[in-house]
Amino acid sequence: MTTVTQQLDIAKIRRDFPILNETINGKPLVYLDNAATTQKPRQVLDALTGYYEHYNANIHRGIHHLAEKATSAFEASRRRIQAFLNARLSEEIIFTYGSTDGINLVAQAYGRAFLKAGDEIIISTMEHHSNIVPWQMLCEEKGCILKVIPISEEGELRMEEYEKLLSERTKFVSVVHVSNALGTINPVAQIVEKAHAVGAKVLLDGAQASSHLSIDVQALDCDFYVFSLHKLYGPTGMGVLYGKKELLDAMPPYRGGGEMIKEVTFEKTTYNELPYKFEAGTPNIADVVAARTALDYVDELGKEAIAEHEHQLLRYATDALEAIEGLRIIGRAKEKIGVLSFVMEGIHHQDIGVLLDQQGIAIRTGHHCTQPMMQRFGIPGTSRASFSVYNTMEEVDSLVRGLHKVKKMLG
Ligand SMILES: *Cc1c(COP(=O)(O)O)cnc(C)c1O
Numbered sequence: 001m002t003t004v005t006q007q008l009d010i011a012k013i014r015r016d017f018p019i020l021n022e023t024i025n026g027k028p029l030v031y032l033d034n035a036a037t038t039q040k041p042r043q044v045l046d047a048l049t050g051y052y053e054h055y056n057a058n059i060h061r062g063i064h065h066l067a068e069k070a071t072s073a074f075e076a077s078r079r080r081i082q083a084f085l086n087a088r089l090s091e092e093i094i095f096t097y098g099s100t101d102g103i104n105l106v107a108q109a110y111g112r113a114f115l116k117a118g119d120e121i122i123i124s125t126m127e128h129h130s131n132i133v134p135w136q137m138l139c140e141e142k143g144c145i146l147k148v149i150p151i152s153e154e155g156e157l158r159m160e161e162y163e164k165l166l167s168e169r170t171k172f173v174s175v176v177h178v179s180n181a182l183g184t185i186n187p188v189a190q191i192v193e194k195a196h197a198v199g200a201k202v203l204l205d206g207a208q209a210s211s212h213l214s215i216d217v218q219a220l221d222c223d224f225y226v227f228s229l230h231k232l233y234g235p236t237g238m239g240v241l242y243g244k245k246e247l248l249d250a251m252p253p254y255r256g257g258g259e260m261i262k263e264v265t266f267e268k269t270t271y272n273e274l275p276y277k278f279e280a281g282t283p284n285i286a287d288v289v290a291a292r293t294a295l296d297y298v299d300e301l302g303k304e305a306i307a308e309h310e311h312q313l314l315r316y317a318t319d320a321l322e323a324i325e326g327l328r329i330i331g332r333a334k335e336k337i338g339v340l341s342f343v344m345e346g347i348h349h350q351d352i353g354v355l356l357d358q359q360g361i362a363i364r365t366g367h368h369c370t371q372p373m374m375q376r377f378g379i380p381g382t383s384r385a386s387f388s389v390y391n392t393m394e395e396v397d398s399l400v401r402g403l404h405k406v407k408k409m410l411g
Helices: 010-015 042-054 065-085 099-114 133-144 159-165 190-198 244-252 285-301 305-320 347-357 371-375 393-410
Strands: 093-096 119-126 145-149 169-178 203-204 226-228 238-241 260-266 270-271 327-330 341-345 364-366 383-387
Touching: 010 364, 065 093, 065 238, 065 285, 093 099, 099 133, 099 169, 099 203, 099 226, 099 238, 099 244, 119 133, 119 159, 133 341, 145 159, 159 190, 169 190, 190 203, 238 244, 285 305, 305 327, 305 341, 305 393, 341 347, 341 393, 347 364, 347 383, 347 393
Parallel strands: 119 145, 119 169, 169 203, 203 226
Antiparallel strands: 093 238, 226 238, 260 270, 327 341, 341 383, 364 383
């Protein structure tokens, strides 16, 4: 079946993003660091200031007008995110500070209650540090064993090796849906199915996937899913943990404090029900409210149309960069999002980043919080251009011109 995706009006979309008018070193900003964080449209900025200007109040316990309005907007966001992920129930949506926070919550709360010495946890070589370190901390605490799925030279998970790692000792699998350093889209439904076949639970790190792919947690059948709004045109400091209700119910709380309790006495405290059990303290109310606007923005443009535009940019950029002598692309998976990591012979990635910045071009250089994967490729880091809905072919041309300049100066 072929689906006709609507052609996006990129010039119009760009007008939604005030920051794109900035000049850097006298040059128009070319922002190609979207895998680190995306820029925010006017609509999201208005939602943030609108909240503070018109109905700022603490939520849930207030009975005055503003508190009710804030609570209602806050909970409307939860239902919006439930729909965005196609979760079965709204109480399966827990607000966090981001993907990192969500993974720590699961590692600590699920890990403490259900994992014991000798249990095996599987991650992969392409994980972000935030999906490595929380598990290492847990392993140290509990005596669990961390196993790592290797990746191919192209930057794809070696699924046959994954199957060999799975056994009745495997209790948890935590892998990235889409790699931030390579752009690889992993076969997560298959990963979940194979883990479930040995009785293991699965967390998917959707920090990159959520802005490029449609996510259906029921179809994926994953047990937990995390993402961050700031990589999805939304505010920083706000993220989502999805978890299956029966697992979240069985897990102990992660942080203690206000909101997460039912009743507190010095003898014994009883905990609140889902989702509040995991939301101690005053949350980022404004950011949660604005998250809904960010998701509306994405869905109005259409994820398919966004993905198609980003793919065009990726194809165009891949061809153009490959034509540069001495440049090597790291991450050549068949299924990729608009992330382009590369190294240039004899030129340090940091110098590339600095010289491009002088031309107003923002890319990311370094290990991209994936040091073990850089070790796998035998490199200290890469330069990474990552695309978003507001990027243009002309900006890719600027990048290519910039890299030729870098080569002339340093190559
Ligand atoms: C950005 C990122 C994270 C961490 O997200 P935070 O918002 O910094 O918590 C985790 N995993 C991947 C793949 C990422 O790209």
